[in-house]
Amino acid sequence: MxxxxxxxxxxxxxxxxxxxxxxxxxxxxxxxxxxxxxxxxxxxxxxxxxxxxxxxxxxxxxxxxxxxxxxxxxxxxxxxxxxxxxxxxxxxxxxxxxxxxxxxxxxxxxxxxxxxxxxxxxxxxxxxxxxxxxxxxxxxxxxxxxxxxxxxxxxxxxxxxxxxxxxxxxxxxxxxxxxxxxxxxxxxxxxxxxxxxxxxxxxxxxxxxxxxxxxxxxxxTPGFIVNRVARPFYGEAQRMVEEGIADPATLDLALRRAGFRMGPFELTDLIGQDVNLAVGESVWRQTGEDPRYAPTDWQRALVREGRLGRKTGRGVFTYAEDGSATDAAPDEQLAQRLVGGPVHQDPVARTLAMLVNEGVDLVHRAEATAEDVDTAMRLGTNYPKGPFEWLEELGAGTVRSVLTELDAHYPGGRYRRSEAL
Ligand SMILES: NC(=O)c1ccc[n+]([C@@H]2O[C@H](COP(=O)([O-])OP(=O)(O)OC[C@H]3O[C@@H](n4cnc5c(N)ncnc54)[C@H](O)[C@@H]3O)[C@@H](O)[C@H]2O)c1
Incomplete structure (x- = not known):
C-alpha cells in the first residue's frame, strides 16, 4: 500500500x-x-x-x-x-x-x-x-x-x-x-x-x-527563456508580410530552407493565433511595452476575425478536412532571391539576428546561462540551433551589422542591440 x-x-x-x-x-x-x-x-x-x-x-x-x-x-x-x-x-x-x-x-x-x-x-x-x-x-x-x-x-x-x-x-x-x-x-x-x-x-x-x-x-523574467527568445521568429515574418515584402507561404519556405522545421505562419496556425498572440501581448506588457515585443496589427486582425489556425479551419492559411493547407503556395524564386539580398528584405538575416540578440540579452541580464538558452530553444521550439550556436556561426560582427542596418531602416528601438553584442 x-x-x-x-x-x-x-x-x-x-x-x-x-x-x-x-x-x-x-x-x-x-x-x-x-x-x-x-x-x-x-x-x-x-x-x-x-x-x-x-x-x-x-x-x-x-x-x-x-x-x-x-x-x-x-x-x-x-x-x-x-x-x-x-x-x-x-x-x-x-x-x-x-x-x-x-x-x-x-x-x-x-x-x-x-x-x-x-x-x-x-x-x-x-x-x-x-x-x-x-x-x-x-x-x-x-x-x-x-x-x-x-x-x-x-x-x-x-x-x-x-x-x-x-x-x-x-x-x-x-x-x-x-x-x-x-x-x-x-x-x-x-x-x-x-x-x-x-x-x-x-x-x-x-x-x-x-x-x-x-x-x-x-x-x-517575462516569458522565461523560450517564450521570450522566440518572439522575433513570429514578429519579423509578420512585419515582412505587413510591409508587403513577401507572402506568408514564401517566408515559411525561406525559413524552412534555413533549417527551421516549420515556418512561423504554419507554426502559429498549429499553436493557435490567439494563443500565440496572448503570449506576445503578455511579454510586451510585462516588459513595459518594449517595442522589441510589440505584437503586430496584422496578427491582431487575424484573431479578431476568428482566423485562429487549424482549430478553426482557417488562420493564415485555409485547411482541408485532412489537415492540409489548401492555399499555401510559395513563390520559390522569391524565397531564394530574398535571402542574401538587402537586409530588411531578408527573412533569414532578420530572424537570426533578432533571435541572437534576444538570447545574448537574456544572458547579459543574468537571467539564464548561454548553454541553457541554446538547450531551451532546441528542445522547447525544435530550432535546429540555439542562438549562441548561430552567434558562433555568423560571427558577432555580422549580427551587429544586420541589427545596425535594421535599426537605421526602422528606427524606434525594436532593433536596438544588446549591450553585450
Ligand atoms: N497548454 C499549454 O500549452 C501550456 C504549456 C505550458 C504551461 N501551461 C500552463 O499550464 C496551466 C494549465 O494549462 P492547461 O492548458 O492545462 O489548462 P486547462 O484549461 O486544460 O486545465 C486547467 C484545469 O484546471 C482546473 N481548475 C481551474 N481552477 C481550479 C481551481 N481553483 N482548483 C482546482 N482546479 C482548477 C480546470 O477545471 C481545468 O481542468 C496554465 O497556467 C498554463 O499557462 C500551458
Whole structure:
C-alpha cells in the first residue's frame, strides 16, 4: 500500500535520497498540462494525487491516462504490468478547497493562467501542507514573485479580508514550466523567484532529470527563456508580410530552407493565433511595452476575425478536412532571391539576428546561462540551433551589422542591440 504522507522534516533534496514510491506528489488542475505532468510523475514512480475543482474532471483525466497507457502497451513501449502500476499510482481527487489535499512532498499547480486563482491555491496549500512541502507552478507567463507576495486587489481579496497575504515560505516556491505535451516534451524550465532557495532549485532540477526531463534554469523574467527568445521568429515574418515584402507561404519556405522545421505562419496556425498572440501581448506588457515585443496589427486582425489556425479551419492559411493547407503556395524564386539580398528584405538575416540578440540579452541580464538558452530553444521550439550556436556561426560582427542596418531602416528601438553584442 502506498502511504500518501510526506515525511516530516524532509526538504526536497532529502526526497532525492528516498524511493520515489515514498515521495507523494500532488498535481492541481487535471487539464491538458496537469494530466500530462501527473503521467510523467507516476511513470517516474511517485504516488500522485490529481486534483481538479470541476466535478469529474480528475476522474476523466485518469480514465484518459488509462487509455493512453493502453496505447503505449499496444505499441510495445510499456509492459502491461508497468501500465497497471502507473495507473494505480494516480488517484483522482475533486476539490476546490486545497486543505483536503493529502500531505505531499511536491505540489505542481497547473490550473487556469490567472494570478489570483493560483495565489489563492498556494495560500491554502501552504497552510495545509507540511512545512517542508515544495510548491511549484506550471505558469507560462506569471511572475513567481507576484505569486508569493502580498496582494491588495483581485478576486480572492474578499476571502482574505481585502488582502492576500505574503506566503510564509517563499524559499520553497518555484516554477516548473513543462511544455505541451508533458510526456513527450523533454524540456522543463526551472524558474526561480527572487526568494527561491538555491537548494530547492538544485533539487527540483535533479528531480526533473529523474523524471526523464532536461531542466534549464531561468529567473522569473517575462516569458522565461523560450517564450521570450522566440518572439522575433513570429514578429519579423509578420512585419515582412505587413510591409508587403513577401507572402506568408514564401517566408515559411525561406525559413524552412534555413533549417527551421516549420515556418512561423504554419507554426502559429498549429499553436493557435490567439494563443500565440496572448503570449506576445503578455511579454510586451510585462516588459513595459518594449517595442522589441510589440505584437503586430496584422496578427491582431487575424484573431479578431476568428482566423485562429487549424482549430478553426482557417488562420493564415485555409485547411482541408485532412489537415492540409489548401492555399499555401510559395513563390520559390522569391524565397531564394530574398535571402542574401538587402537586409530588411531578408527573412533569414532578420530572424537570426533578432533571435541572437534576444538570447545574448537574456544572458547579459543574468537571467539564464548561454548553454541553457541554446538547450531551451532546441528542445522547447525544435530550432535546429540555439542562438549562441548561430552567434558562433555568423560571427558577432555580422549580427551587429544586420541589427545596425535594421535599426537605421526602422528606427524606434525594436532593433536596438544588446549591450553585450
Ligand atoms: N497548454 C499549454 O500549452 C501550456 C504549456 C505550458 C504551461 N501551461 C500552463 O499550464 C496551466 C494549465 O494549462 P492547461 O492548458 O492545462 O489548462 P486547462 O484549461 O486544460 O486545465 C486547467 C484545469 O484546471 C482546473 N481548475 C481551474 N481552477 C481550479 C481551481 N481553483 N482548483 C482546482 N482546479 C482548477 C480546470 O477545471 C481545468 O481542468 C496554465 O497556467 C498554463 O499557462 C500551458
Amino acid at each position: 502506498t502511504v500518501m504522507t510526506a515525511q516530516s522534516g524532509t526538504p526536497l533534496d532529502h526526497v532525492l535520497l528516498q524511493h520515489p514510491g515514498d515521495v507523494p506528489v500532488a498535481v492541481i488542475g487535471a487539464g491538458a498540462m496537469g494530466s500530462g505532468i501527473a503521467q510523467v510523475a507516476a511513470q517516474a514512480g511517485h504516488p500522485v494525487v490529481l486534483v481538479d475543482a470541476q466535478p469529474d474532471a480528475a476522474d476523466r483525466a485518469v480514465e484518459r491516462l488509462g487509455a493512453t497507457l493502453d496505447r503505449l502497451v499496444a505499441k510495445g513501449r510499456l509492459e502491461a504490468a508497468q501500465a497497471r502500476d502507473v495507473l494505480g499510482r494516480v488517484r483522482p481527487h475533486t476539490a476546490s478547497d486545497m486543505s483536503t489535499v493529502p500531505a505531499v512532498a511536491l505540489v505542481v499547480e497547473a490550473v487556469v493562467e490567472h494570478l489570483d486563482v493560483k495565489r489563492a491555491i498556494f495560500r491554502q496549500l501552504e497552510s495545509a501542507q507540511p512545512a517542508t512541502t515544495v510548491l511549484a507552478t506550471n505558469t507560462s507567463s506569471l511572475s513567481i514573485d507576484a505569486m508569493v507576495q502580498e496582494a491588495h486587489t483581485g478576486h480572492d481579496a474578499a476571502s482574505y479580508g481585502g488582502t492576500s497575504p505574503a506566503l510564509a515560505r517563499p524559499g520553497q516556491v518555484l516554477g516548473l514550466h513543462f511544455f505541451n505535451p508533458p510526456p513527450l516534451m523533454r524540456l522543463v524550465e526551472v524558474i526561480s523567484g527572487s526568494a527561491t532557495d538555491g537548494q530547492v532549485l538544485d533539487a527540483a532540477g535533479e528531480l526533473m532529470r529523474r523524471w526523464g526531463k532536461t531542466p534549464v534554469r531561468c529567473t522569473s
